Amino acid sequence: MRSVAIVLGTRPEAIKCAPVIKALQADPRFEPIVISTGQHQQMLDETLAAFGLKPDIDLGIMAPRQTLSEVTYRSLRGLSEKAAGLGAEAVMVHGDTATTLAGALFGLHQRIPVIHIEAGLRSGNLHSPFPEEANRRLVGQIAALHLAPTPGNSANLIREGIGENSIVVTGNTVIDALRWAGENADGYGDPALEDLDSDPRCVVLASAHRRESWEKLPEIAAALVEIASRPEVRVVVPLHRNPVVREAMLPVIGAHPDITVVDPLPYLSFCRLMRRSDLILSDSSGAEEEGPALGKPTLVLREITERPEAVVAGTARLVGRTTAGIVSEVGALLDDEQKYKSMATAANPYGDGLASERTVAALRHFFGEGPAVAPFVPGSDIDAFAAALVTDDVYAETR
Incomplete structure (x- = not known):
């Protein structure tokens, strides 16, 4: 052995x-x-x-x-x-x-x-x-x-x-984990998300935590506020535990009525949240792989990626970290059904x-x-x- x-x-x-x-x-x-x-x-x-x-x-x-x-x-x-x-x-x-x-x-x-x-x-x-x-x-x-x-x-x-x-x-191996999670996920893991399945709004799942994002976190937070101000949208933010992230994000998004801020969710609960979401907005490397695998258009809060496969396939898109750029890209998808469908049905290369x-x-x-x-x-x-x-x-x- x-x-x-x-x-x-x-x-x-x-x-x-x-x-x-x-x-x-x-x-x-x-x-x-x-x-x-x-x-x-x-x-x-x-x-x-x-x-x-x-x-x-x-x-x-x-x-x-x-x-x-x-x-x-x-x-x-x-x-x-x-x-x-x-x-x-x-x-x-x-x-x-x-x-x-x-x-x-x-x-x-x-x-x-x-x-x-x-x-x-x-x-x-x-x-x-x-x-x-x-x-x-x-x-x-x-x-x-x-x-x-x-x-x-x-x-x-x-x-x-x-x-x-x-x-x-x-x-x-993230695809192996995701398939297993799909068979075992039960609940969202936070009372603030209990009404998610009955909420008719478009759910935008958002997160940011990378070190190279730290200086841009206020701009990302401002973008989430603008996105959440659309009447048909609810933004859900599982907020990273790093105090640098929390100190930059919470003062901007914490009180918005259409932004639900929760602690990082258990893995199975997070997988269920990804499945419920309509759009993923994140600088996470996992999101670049999991979003495409679930057929969720994924907007990547970065200027460069080591995972270009999904970008080339068309199911992920690099949108940077500026407020205007993020809001513009999200709006383009939410306002154009064909653009959304094109990203949602692209191939998963992972x-x-x-x-x-x-x-x-x-x-x-x-x-x-x-x-x-x-x-x-x-x-x-x-x-x-x-x-x-x-x-x-x-x-x-x-x-």
């Missing part, structure tokens, strides 16, 4: 790793050890619990207003102190957080192979998103096995000199719900215990643009 340490610390990591952990648990050839850094302690624990999971080791690094350097240092120190003697044969990390980087460095220092889930995403700009773009590039230089969600992500890695034999295109199975199969092959894995291939309706996702032209279009 192969022991695999899965290092995670944030809610998005929990969502996207949970299907993989469950798949590893179901395979008698593997013994997964779930290690939480506690980077987002409460939201992480709640999300893992929704999947019936809990960490085997919790480093508990969370502290108020700690810096990125402190998060990375404390995660790496905790791993060195509590995980070095586990005898793990691989370290699995996801995506691009400070926890991801610390987990990869831990694997490197212990001379343990690093497996990178959601590998190969690139924005082409080292400072956007910050620090995620730098983190994933660094992990890309450390990883022994790169699990790329899309053909475009794989091509990014090849372009950087990563060997093709160390890359497997799996699809994105997965088929089998990414976790491919991930475990890729791990078996990596250890010489199974055949090579047939890669995820997006549907024929998006094959034509898959190769273009790695070109400079696409990066230019998404700036």
Whole structure:
């Protein structure tokens, strides 16, 4: 039995790793050890619990207003102190957080192979998103096995000199999680949303929390006020717990009668809220994947993205962070039924719900215990643009 340490610390990591952990648990050839850094302690624990999971080791690094350097240092120190003697044969990390980087460095220092889930995403700009773009590039230089969600992500890695034999295109595990959630979601998780199903208005689900958004949060909040002033619209904002976000947003949106502000919702409740929404407005990377998968037009509060697939497919659109730009783009969709329908029916390029199975199969092959894995291939309706996702032209279009 192969022991695999899965290092995670944030809610998005929990969502996207949970299907993989469950798949590893179901395979008698593997013994997964779930290690939480506690980077987002409460939201992480709640999300893992929704999947019936809990960490085997919790480093508990969370502290108020700690810096990125402190998060990375404390995660790496905790791993060195509590995980070095586990005898793990691989370290699995996801995506691009400070926890991801610390987990990869831990694997490197212990001379343990690093497996990178959601590998190969690139924005082409080292400072956007910050620090995620730098983190994933660094992990890309450390990883022994790169699990790329899309053909475009794989091509990014090849372009950087990563060997093709160390890359497997799996699809994105967020689609696996979303399908599971669709079968298990029950309720919205907050009394303020109890009337949502009977509310005839258009529901705009909005969120913003990225570090590069912080200076623009007042403009984003002002845009939400204008959008909520439309008589046919109700805006719902699950507000991030970060005090920087709350201090910038709440004074602007907190008292508006048509903006419902709630705390971050449990994962299953949030999935139900996404399904109820008519439009998603967010700077979240998860929204860029989940919105298209649910057929929800998704307006991305960024100028550049490492997930250009949905933008090219037409189901997501980069709208920036200015008040005027956001209000204009939302109005264009709400006032033009054909534009709305065009975005709502565009292709989902991110997965088929089998990414976790491919991930475990890729791990078996990596250890010489199974055949090579047939890669995820997006549907024929998006094959034509898959190769273009790695070109400079696409990066230019998404700036």
